[in-house]
Amino acid sequence: MLVLVINSGSSSLKYQVRDVAAGSVLTEGLIEKIGMGNGGDGDGEIEGPRDHAEALEQVDAAIHQELGDLELAAVGHRVVHGGERFAEPVLIDNEITRAIERLNPLAPLHNPANVLGIRAISKKWPKMPQVAVFDTAFHRTLPEHAWRYAVPDELYTNHGIRRYGFHGTSHEYVTRRAAALLNLPVNEFDGVIAHLGNGASVTAIRGGRSVDTSMGFTPLEGLVMGTRSGDLDPSILVFLGRAGWSPEDIDTMLNRESGLKGLAGNNDMRSVVEAAEAGDGKAATALAVTSYRLAKYIGGYHVAVGGAKALVFTAGIGENSHQFRALVAEKLGALGVELDAGLNAERSKEPRVISTPQSGLPVLVVPTDEERAIAEATAAVVRSGQ
């Protein structure tokens, strides 16, 4: 089954055509600057498609140029926010599209863009089955004590203010692969998954289900990330508001100017590690803060899952930065964690164990593949609906 996977942002559209049975990518691409151009009309100086419908025409043309005539069986959309309603991928119809749209206030940058992508496909290919795969869905199993904030109930009942969690598609996929690597049925897997990319989150898995996760109402909560602060005292925001900062100023500072960028002046982990190794004190501090925050969460989640059977690293930093993994592991001595330096330093695209046989718990590196997970979920929904 050939599935087109779409990750639609407000001004960009990422796509992949996947052969689900073969697990392969047939072609992929990125259309940028949507809404910024004139679609090649006029004097042709302004680049970029006018809207998502025009971007989709470009995707269609690129796919056919690359692969010739082919029949897509379905389209799978990465949808950021599924709110409290969506715990599973769903086949999209008008009502589902409107339900995703009603969640716009919870994800103002993402859900409107996801809906534009869905509507563009519905218009171009009205009969094409479309499936929404939600970033929040895997965390619908969080118990109330993990998703509640200790604030007046009306904030939850009137505004939906609670913890939702994100990166769910990746955490679920990596959970399954980690369980397989340990020869465990997934429902017997208790562990901690650290998804460390530009955005980063860590999830506590008990019996194969998410029971706690570090991102909350938005992806800002939790770990120190590339440009996001993660956890801080909320009074800082009140303090800044009183000092004259606007909500937009605060939002930009916390989401775009903080994290590794705020501490070390650079949001790229490779550069921060290189700078620290060259003796840059700010870069060393950034690594210390970032690895300490993660180690604290891992300790907490070890308790939350009743004793983790594995610690799993994934995504850009988790899969590639042996230096950062080592920094985290050296703070986990209380759990008996011990990395094998040689295995940790090895580069590989395969799921693997990087701890010693004596380690208190196995430490794994498991590459994530969100597009693959979306394509497989899409195919499964379409098949079950036939």
Ligand code: ADP
């Ligand atoms: P996104 O959240 O944008 O999908 P990624 O999962 O691609 O992010 O992760 C991006 C991060 O991974 C960056 O901080 C980058 O420096 C880091 N990274 C990628 N490759 C390497 C590498 N070989 N060594 C160390 N860090 C790496």
